[in-house]
Amino acid sequence: MAKARRFVPIVPRVATAAAAGVAAIVMATSHQTATVFGVEVQAKFQYMPPLVFFVVANVIACAYSILALLAPTAPSPAARLVLAADAVLGMLLTGAAASATAISALGKNGNSHAGWLPICGIMGAFCDHATGALACGFVAVALHFLVLLYSIYTMNSS
Amino acid sequence: MAKARRFVPIVPRVATAAAAGVAAIVMATSHQTATVFGVEVQAKFQYMPPLVFFVVANVIACAYSILALLAPTAPSPAARLVLAADAVLGMLLTGAAASATAISALGKNGNSHAGWLPICGIMGAFCDHATGALACGFVAVALHFLVLLYSIYTMNSS
Numbered sequence: 001m002a003k004a005r006r007f008v009p010i011v012p013r014v015a016t017a018a019a020a021g022v023a024a025i026v027m028a029t030s031h032q033t034a035t036v037f038g039v040e041v042q043a044k045f046q047y048m049p050p051l052v053f054f055v056v057a058n059v060i061a062c063a064y065s066i067l068a069l070l071a072p073t074a075p076s077p078a079a080r081l082v083l084a085a086d087a088v089l090g091m092l093l094t095g096a097a098a099s100a101t102a103i104s105a106l107g108k109n110g111n112s113h114a115g116w117l118p119i120c121g122i123m124g125a126f127c128d129h130a131t132g133a134l135a136c137g138f139v140a141v142a143l144h145f146l147v148l149l150y151s152i153y154t155m156n157s158s
Numbered sequence: 159m160a161k162a163r164r165f166v167p168i169v170p171r172v173a174t175a176a177a178a179g180v181a182a183i184v185m186a187t188s189h190q191t192a193t194v195f196g197v198e199v200q201a202k203f204q205y206m207p208p209l210v211f212f213v214v215a216n217v218i219a220c221a222y223s224i225l226a227l228l229a230p231t232a233p234s235p236a237a238r239l240v241l242a243a244d245a246v247l248g249m250l251l252t253g254a255a256a257s258a259t260a261i262s263a264l265g266k267n268g269n270s271h272a273g274w275l276p277i278c279g280i281m282g283a284f285c286d287h288a289t290g291a292l293a294c295g296f297v298a299v300a301l302h303f304l305v306l307l308y309s310i311y312t313m314n315s316s
Contacts (some may be wrong), residue, residue: 053256097253
């Protein structure tokens with residue numbers, strides 16, 4: 001039983017690390033150059049602060065999820081600290097995914113009320129890249145949520 | 159001791175409900191009409207999906223924080239469910255605050271790379287209102303985080 005308990009969180013933690021790592025890499029490598037009315041314009045993730053936040057948060061999530069494999073499992077007093085850190089990471093990852101989604105949706109649809117035009121018609125490849133990164137980011141959120149639920153489940157079962 | 163334990167989470171839960179309720183009300187009542195080059199333009203929170211998400215999430219947080227006052231405290235099996243729900247609400251509130259911040263920062267600063275102009279020069283009152291709502295939203299996140307930490311603290315102390 002103890003073996004099973006040790007085994008279960010490893011799979012979602014490694015999967016979270018992989019999804020967050022892929023999300024960060026895909027977003028960080030998304031850039032495109034296009035010509036609009038004879039002027040060369042560039043799209044890079046660095047130009048949008050929420051996308052930079054997304055990359056940083058997913059790098060942290062990837063590193064944390066690997067380090068957390070070494071953390072003690074419940075029942076133990078240190079497991080509470082790990083659970084608190086898991087909760088913080090869940091909030092960080094969700095915040096990053098949500099803010100990146102907000103800015104990506106604006107890039108795709110624009111906002112006529114604010115006079116913000118969509119850019120995905122011109123920067124299609126950049127938008128596809130960012131959408132792929134977001135999908136990986138949401139997979140990381142879902143997987144980390146499973147880790148969090150498992151941590152909560154094991155907390156009081158001693 | 160049991161009395162003290164019952165008392166402690168009540169204060170941050172009520173404070174979270176109050177902060178989230180104020181955040182939702184302030185954001186939901188933020189609107190402005192201005193005249194630009196002789197054309198009347200309006201700013202409403204409904205025009206920005208992340209601000210609508212912010213209002214909905216804070217209404218849910220307000221209602222949940224009040225209902226959670228009736229929930230059993232640890233040690234009890236149901237306390238694990240409450241802790242899981244607390245974690246979900248933490249993620250929801252952070253996601254809402256982060257996406258609303260992303261769009262509000264864009265309204266204030268614009269984004270020259272995407273050709274999105276700032277709107278706060280024209281819609282100053284709307285932006286001030288939204289900034290106030292965001293401040294309350296972040297206070298709600300911080301207070302709910304205290305609730306979450308306390309829930310984790312009480313979980314394994316039986």
